Amino acid sequence: MDIGTVRRHFSSHAREYDLHAVVQKRVASRLVELIGESGVGPGPALDVGTGTGDLARRLLRSCPGLDLVISDLSHGMTCHAAAALAGSAAVDADAQALPFRTGSFSLLLSASVYQWVNDLPGAFAEGSRVLAPGGRFAFALFGDGTLKELKEAHRLALAETGGRRVSHVQEFPGLAEVRRAMGTAGFSSIHAFAEDEVESHRDVPSLLRCLKGIGAANASAHRPPGLAPRRVISRMMALYAERYARDGRIPATYRVIYGLASKPGGALLRGS
Structure with a gap:
């Protein structure tokens, strides 16, 4: 992943992110629900990759008065979230190299x-490092x-048009890989x-505009240069609609992996 590209994508879309982040908001709500099932222990919490601060706001509604630090790789996102969460400390931070002392937090949370x-x-180990023993x-x-629908339509379009065999669509980790990590x-x-x-979505262009609006462009360091050929994009849109459209709409599926764990070596008291 080209971290500089990720930073630029999200910084440039901070203002419009919330207009398009429908799934991301559902995910944040679900994650806060999971956190709340076991309670929030004492001590400060860290939101890694806070974005516009939606996850942080939801957590603070559930746990008023929580000592919360928000952080994001993108300075634009950090500033946007800080403006909406005046009572929380805000820091620019890379999830792979967090600028905090070892054992600083009782809870580390992160969505999308x-x-x-x-x-x-390595990123998960860095999260473990900044957690106190028993931290969650x-x-x-x-x-x-x-x-998956976009990827399959793009794969078929490449095969039909003789386009490049490297996809512009981002690849993500599987459940087994996440558990191992x-x-x-x-x-x-x-x-x-x-x-x-x-x-x-109404159609494929609508989906692509939504993905662009949340800054979710392919940031792989191995992505093909430039834009996909127009003939490939045109055929991909047609195949997507042919294979997946129902009642004039197309679906876009997001596989969300949720993870809950503790840092060994202690037991934090449960709180509310």
């Missing part, structure tokens, strides 16, 4: 972020199977599972 990192076990880790990321990072009480969220 870790699919962008290059080294998932709760995250959601987009996994393998996300945008959590174990490699040293977490215990690991629970990881996947759920699908399906978004409906």
Whole structure:
């Protein structure tokens, strides 16, 4: 993953992100629900990749007065979230190199972020480092199977048109890979599972505009240069509609992987 590209994409779309982030908001709501099922312990919490601060706002509504630090790789996103969360400290931070002391937090939460990192076990280990013993880790990321309709239509379009065999569509980790990364990072009480969220769009251009609006362009360091050929895009749109359209709408499936775990070595008291 080209981290500079990720940073630029999200910084440039900070103002319009919330207009398009329908699935991301559902994911944030679900993650806060999962966190709340076991309570939030004492001590400060860290939101990694806060974006516009939606996850942080939802958590603070559930846990008023929580000492919360928000962080994002994108300076534009950090500033946007900070303006909406005046009572929270805000820091620019890379999930793979967090600028915090070891053992600083009792809870680390993150939604729709870790699919962008290059080294998932390393990023999870960095999360473990900044957690206190007994601290909790709760995250959601987009996994393998996300945008499966778009990927399949693009694959078929490439095959039919003789286009380049390298896809412009982003690849994401699978559930088994995520579980291994959590174990490699040293977490215990690991629970990881996947759920699908399906978004409906008028047509493929509408879906592509939505993806652009949230900054979710392909940031792979191995992505093909330039835009896909027009003939490939045109055929991909036609195939997408032919194979998946129902009642004048097309679906876009997101495979969401949720992870919950603890850092060994202590037991934080449960709170409300």
